Amino acid sequence: xxxxxxxxxxxxxxxxxxxxxxxxxxxxxxxxxxxxxxxxxxxxxxxxxxxxxxxxxxxxxxxxxxxxxxxxxxxxxxxxxxxxxxxxxxxxxxxxxxxxxxxxxxxxxxxxxxxxxxxxxxxxxxxxxxxxxxxxxxxxxxxxxxxxxxxxxxxxxxxxxxxxxxxxxxxxxxxxxxxxxxxxxxxxxxxxxxxxxxxxxxxxxxxxxxxxxxxxxxxxxxxxxxxxxxxxxxxxxxxxxxxxxxxxxxx
Ligand code: G3P
Ligand code: MG
Numbered sequence: 356x357x358x359x360x361x362x363x364x365x366x367x368x369x370x371x372x373x374x375x376x377x378x379x380x381x382x383x384x385x386x387x388x389x390x391x392x393x394x395x396x397x398x399x400x401x402x403x404x405x406x407x408x409x410x411x412x413x414x415x416x417x418x419x420x421x422x423x424x425x426x427x428x429x430x431x432x433x434x435x436x437x438x439x440x441x442x443x444x445x446x447x448x449x450x451x452x453x454x455x456x457x458x459x460x461x462x463x464x465x466x467x468x469x470x471x472x473x474x475x476x477x478x479x480x481x482x483x484x485x486x487x488x489x490x491x492x493x494x495x496x497x498x499x500x501x502x503x504x505x506x507x508x509x510x511x512x513x514x515x516x517x518x519x520x521x522x523x524x525x526x527x528x529x530x531x532x533x534x535x536x537x538x539x540x541x542x543x544x545x546x547x548x549x550x551x552x553x554x555x556x557x558x559x560x561x562x563x564x565x566x567x568x569x570x571x572x573x574x575x576x577x578x579x580x581x582x583x584x585x586x587x588x589x590x591x592x593x594x595x596x597x598x599x600x601x602x603x604x605x606x
Contacts, residue, residue: 360589372437
């Protein structure tokens, strides 16, 4: 296994419920030093760590995050869906995430989820404004990449914190030939394409633009090696614990 950057997608989601502190706290013991995680915002403007627009899949609550007040959200379990032993897990706040990162010095790719609902634009502004302050509170030794599928979220943050490292996410079905236009409009130097269907020629085109290329989500070691041999810089994976063991020669 080539020594390349392995990024833990939503933490170590085969071992513990994704995007919870109970999950992230497992990372140091597996020598995983890059985390990918997702931010959203509640109806009453609390920024939290959640992948989906809705609560239903990863909590025992239901409905849109942007239709939920934090005092209700914090009564829900974010772990009982995974295993009874994680029933105590909650949806983390952005502040809790920053405290975790500053304590462990784990590097992070924070993905800004596009905000949905009738108040979406104002809530997106509040998410980005609070995130900008969180960036200021982050230990300067922590490497930070901010990504989004939605260029507007990145441009909102860029107005507030122009020197952050920005990455644009692309799904394979949206990967039209305008990707260079979007990258240049955002001023991003890092591209996050989807793994499925990604070809050597496309990776080479991205590298020819001078972009850092980080591919999501790669759960096969042979595919990871192929991508790294093509010049990819990082992979996101759901099994960073297993990749880490291979890299360190533990198995
Ligand atoms: O950032 C890589 C990957 O997390 C993007 O997709 O849906 O898992 O957030 P998603
Ligand atoms: Mg993500």
